[in-house]
Amino acid sequence: MKERRDVFFAIADESRRTILMKLASEEEPIPISAIISGFGTSRSAVAKHIKVLEESGLVSTEFRGRENYISLEAAKLEEVYEWVFFFEQFWIGKIHKLKKMVEANYKKTNTKK
């Protein structure tokens, strides 16, 4: 068995979170091309992200016809407090940005005085 990657590492990346959201909005496994079409990036970049997700157990892939089909392993995702985690990561990043912005603006108004 492959060495498993940490789930938190897998979902720490925004592109990979986006892929998971896309998968969660579908009922059935979707072909890799459907994921790629929503991205402005190369096929190989998307394939790498999917490989990381697969190694962490968050998705599974199945070769059907000419394409790999990807499906979400929701049971695995449940380990990381479901979708709440996505928003948590989102807000942590945004609040950090807010803090930096307000503090920079405050310094500016102080030096003007």
Add this chain to the structure above:
Amino acid sequence: MRPQIQILSFIEAPPHMVWRSITEAELISQWLMETDIRPVPGFKGYFKMKPMPGFDGHITCEVLEVIENRVFEYSWQGGWMKKPTTVRFTLEEKDNGTLLVLEHRGFEGILGNLLRRMMSGGWKKMLTQKIPSLIQAMS
């Protein structure tokens, strides 16, 4: 665990500066995203995220509570959020700065979607073991 997010941040600036940054659309767009929100109770507006696969990026909001320099709360709904979620900012003056608390709750719709997926996937183990604890967490 009730599904919600709480993030605390200490900002080295007075509350009124933080307040402007979380309530004025132009400032919000610099750290969060494009919006037309105004700190007026009942105001209905939008937020615009970068569109992503499976999500057009459009979020609707309604201002729920406004206490100048202290509390700003609005609903947030879009994409896979079948029911509105609630975003609440609380500011408190502390040590010549501001303690900011962000709370985002009401993820029942998202959990609901996950439950539906579990059922369509036929995870019997999930049905018998995980769902009761999820329902408990939601109630």
